Amino acid sequence: MMDKYLENLNSNIQELINLASTQSAYVSKPLLRHVLQWVELDRNAKKAEVAVLKSALIEGLDVDFTGTQYEVEWHEKGKVCNCSACYVARKCIADIDQILNLHKSDK
Numbered sequence: 001m002m003d004k005y006l007e008n009l010n011s012n013i014q015e016l017i018n019l020a021s022t023q024s025a026y027v028s029k030p031l032l033r034h035v036l037q038w039v040e041l042d043r044n045a046k047k048a049e050v051a052v053l054k055s056a057l058i059e060g061l062d063v064d065f066t067g068t069q070y071e072v073e074w075h076e077k078g079k080v081c082n083c084s085a086c087y088v089a090r091k092c093i094a095d096i097d098q099i100l101n102l103h104k105s106d107k
Ligand SMILES: [Zn+2]
Pocket: 061, 062, 063, 081, 082, 083, 084, 085, 086, 087
């Protein structure tokens, strides 16, 4: 069961990397570094690292646009960023939450 979510997470993370490498959307440098490391891990290590990955995703989400040309629009949207990178990052977080919940019920 958990593996299905790990597969989903893996492909969403891959999508995030693709967005960044094709410069289709902005992904913060620390987050990008983190996901690039994560995809190289083996299956068990990936599972072990999901909680850390989640905090990196949250950290990299909804960039603070204060002082930029996007500031007004960003405030209007309740400081939520709707770019495709944030969209995919939210999907990744949802996948991680599923994995973490399953993990809890295992015990
Ligand atoms: Zn964004």
